[in-house]
Amino acid sequence: MRNFILSFALFISITAVAESLPKDYWYVSSDTKVDSIDGEICIVQGIVADYLGEKVSSGLISTLDRSKFTRTDSSGNFRLVLSKLDTALFFYHEKYSEIVCWKYNFQGGHMVQMHFVCSEKLPDGMMIMEEKPVVYLKSTEDIAVEISYQNSSDFTFTYPKYRDMWNVELANNQIWVDGKQYPYLFWEGTTDQLNFSSSIDDQCFAKTDTLTEFMANYLKECGFNANERTDFITYWMPRVVQFDYIKFELLHNEEFNSRIGEVNIHPAPNNMTRLFFIWEGYNNDLSDIYLGLPKVVSATKTEGFTYLEWGGSEIKSRLEN
Amino acid sequence: MSFGKSRLPLKYQVVTDQFDSNVHKDSTLITGFVYNDTAAVSGAKISTLNGKVSTMTDETGRYSLTISSQDTALFMFKSGLSEIVLWNYSFQGSHHVELNFYSSYDLYQIEVDKPVIYMYSAEDLKVSVKVNFKGDLAFVYPSMKENYWQVNLSDNQIFIEQERYPYLFWEGVTGEIYFDKKDEDVYGTFVKKDEVVEYLETTLTELGLNSKEKTDFITFWAPKMINQESYFIQFLNQETIDDYFGQLEIKPSPDNLNRIYMLYEGFETIPEVFKSVPQQFEPLQRNGFTVIEWGGSQLNNYSKREL
Numbered sequence: 001m002r003n004f005i006l007s008f009a010l011f012i013s014i015t016a017v018a019e020s021l022p023k024d025y026w027y028v029s030s031d032t033k034v035d036s037i038d039g040e041i042c043i044v045q046g047i048v049a050d051y052l053g054e055k056v057s058s059g060l061i062s063t064l065d066r067s068k069f070t071r072t073d074s075s076g077n078f079r080l081v082l083s084k085l086d087t088a089l090f091f092y093h094e095k096y097s098e099i100v101c102w103k104y105n106f107q108g109g110h111m112v113q114m115h116f117v118c119s120e121k122l123p124d125g126m127m128i129m130e131e132k133p134v135v136y137l138k139s140t141e142d143i144a145v146e147i148s149y150q151n152s153s154d155f156t157f158t159y160p161k162y163r164d165m166w167n168v169e170l171a172n173n174q175i176w177v178d179g180k181q182y183p184y185l186f187w188e189g190t191t192d193q194l195n196f197s198s199s200i201d202d203q204c205f206a207k208t209d210t211l212t213e214f215m216a217n218y219l220k221e222c223g224f225n226a227n228e229r230t231d232f233i234t235y236w237m238p239r240v241v242q243f244d245y246i247k248f249e250l251l252h253n254e255e256f257n258s259r260i261g262e263v264n265i266h267p268a269p270n271n272m273t274r275l276f277f278i279w280e281g282y283n284n285d286l287s288d289i290y291l292g293l294p295k296v297v298s299a300t301k302t303e304g305f306t307y308l309e310w311g312g313s314e315i316k317s318r319l320e321n
Numbered sequence: 322m323s324f325g326k327s328r329l330p331l332k333y334q335v336v337t338d339q340f341d342s343n344v345h346k347d348s349t350l351i352t353g354f355v356y357n358d359t360a361a362v363s364g365a366k367i368s369t370l371n372g373k374v375s376t377m378t379d380e381t382g383r384y385s386l387t388i389s390s391q392d393t394a395l396f397m398f399k400s401g402l403s404e405i406v407l408w409n410y411s412f413q414g415s416h417h418v419e420l421n422f423y424s425s426y427d428l429y430q431i432e433v434d435k436p437v438i439y440m441y442s443a444e445d446l447k448v449s450v451k452v453n454f455k456g457d458l459a460f461v462y463p464s465m466k467e468n469y470w471q472v473n474l475s476d477n478q479i480f481i482e483q484e485r486y487p488y489l490f491w492e493g494v495t496g497e498i499y500f501d502k503k504d505e506d507v508y509g510t511f512v513k514k515d516e517v518v519e520y521l522e523t524t525l526t527e528l529g530l531n532s533k534e535k536t537d538f539i540t541f542w543a544p545k546m547i548n549q550e551s552y553f554i555q556f557l558n559q560e561t562i563d564d565y566f567g568q569l570e571i572k573p574s575p576d577n578l579n580r581i582y583m584l585y586e587g588f589e590t591i592p593e594v595f596k597s598v599p600q601q602f603e604p605l606q607r608n609g610f611t612v613i614e615w616g617g618s619q620l621n622n623y624s625k626r627e628l
Contacts, residue, residue, distance in 0.1 A: 051393060051409055051411055052391075052393070119408075119409045131544075132540070132544070134540070156544070156547060157543060157544040157547055159518065159536070159539055159540050159543065180532070181532045182532060182536050183532065183533045183536050183537070184536065184540075186536075186540040188544050212462070212464075226484065226485040226486060226487060227487045230462065230486050230487050230488065230490070231487070233462055234435070234437070234462050234490040237460060237462065238435075238459060238460035238492045241459070241460055242459075
């Protein structure tokens with residue numbers, strides 16, 4: 001009866017504004033001293049579930065430095081041995097929003113029951129724009145080039161018009177298609193197959209106000225010239241800087257091919273650069289659980305025929321986006 | 322597909338969430354009001370995400386809806402107002418939730434997209450470029466010193482602090498923009514979506530843009546103009562551009578300053594009352610020190626009127 005009265009009291013007049021509605025959170029149900037646990041360590045165990053109580057399996061539970069981590073089992077249970085010096089723990093799963101417990105006083109010889117309640121990101125199968133891949137071609141010799149794409153059935157817009165392939169004449173280092181000159185070739189498409197890599201270790205996280213400068217240098221090292229860099233930056237950065245933080249991946253050649261689709265180019269280029277930018281805006285700082293800025297990939301260039309392509313996709317998996 | 326600055330505040334308030342024995346144990350009753358900046362909103366749709374259960378607000382802005390307690394989200398939609406979604410809410414059976422939505426008109430945020438500035442000069446020049454934009458500059462590239470660009474034009478190329486750039490870029494947000502009219506007739510042309518590229522190619526060629534400028538323009542705008550049946554397209558004249566967006570202050574003064582701004586709005590069907598006046602285009606002068614700027618905005622002057 002006491003229980004009933006208590007829960008009834010809770011039902012009355014719960015008021016909340018948007019900002020304070022239930023978000024992804026963690027809570028501790030017990031934290032007790034256990035004699036059999038060594039005084040230098042703290043054992044944390046608990047359950048990860050979503051709002052509806054569905055248990056979440058294969059979720060990563062880890063310290064910020066990733067020195068100690070585990071994954072939840074099929075019942076959503078996890079158990080992790082921490083040092084008494086640890087103060088933070090996070091939950092990550094590709095399909096759910098991240099939860100970070102920034103500050104908790106894990107005490108030596110203690111057993112902590114800690115649980116995570118998470119929300120699912122938007123489901124798979126959501127259509128995602130593959131925006132503005134542009135293709136720049138350069139050649140010291142005049143050549144005829146045929147270019148075709150594995151994913152061309154996804155194309156929503158091409159310029160000049162893509163008809164099964166692009167037939168390009170490269171003359172004086174300029175692109176000619178059907179007797180007209182173009183500075184680059186352009187395609188855009190949609191896909192429901194694209195998302196961030198399932199591995200947290202492939203994902204970078206940064207403050208957006210430093211990213212423009214970083215990207216300018218990164219692209220330069222990858223072999224982008226002034227035109228190509230400026231086109232990339234002025235396309236993406238105005239949108240990126242609307243957020244305080246960004247999670248992103250930069251897919252280079254082979255990864256571009258496997259995750260977006262292959263390109264067939266005849267004759268084969270001497271230099272080939274494909275770069276795809278997958279990103280999502282954040283307004284909270286999760287840099288501690290992700291990688292910082294990616295390592296610069298330096299390109300070496302040889303004479304001859306050069307193919308350079310960049311594109312990207314903005315992922316909007318969370319409502320705030 | 323809308324890009325960019327649509328991040329208007331999402332607002333709702335759960336006023337109460339209480340047990341109500343009159344509500345079925347597997348259902349949640351939701352009642353409340355929808356308001357805009359100044360008044361109650363009638364005819365707003367309140368729906369579960371899958372659309373299975375929905376209702377509309379009455380003249381007083383009030384709605385009432387019974388959903389399954391298994392539902393976790395609700396949204397409010399009304400054309401012209403910012404959409405609001407209540408996400409991941411734990412609705413409980415036998416509960417009555419009072420939930421109000423506070424929306425606002427989208428009207429006051431018009432994005433001026435991607436004005437890019439190209440500069441050409443046979444002689445090497447030191448040039449300062451200031452954008453006196455009547456609104457907030459959201460992004461510029463390369464970054465400005467103080468509030469202007471200091472450019473070295475050399476070999477017909479733009480250099481800023483030894484780095485070369487193909488163009489200068491700025492973007493901003495301003496107040497409402499309207500199509501230019503002659504009495505009740507609107508200057509511009511309706512173009513079917515399949516003919517947008519061709520129309521832009523023809524018009525930009527008439528204006529005398531080179532292939533780089535044309536391709537930059539077309540690959541920026543045309544991909545955004547494929548979702549509706551037809552598009553009304555208007556190019557603004559120089560005075561209106563200065564008036565809406567502010568002047569470009571360039572020293573020394575260019576021999577030719579050409580600003581090309583396109584306004585467009587998508588339509589599923591062409592409104593019967595809509596009378597358009599075709600525009601005539603003259604080739605731009607490109608001799609001497611020439612500055613070419615292009616930009617534009619997507620409008621929704623006419624979809625707003627359905628309100």
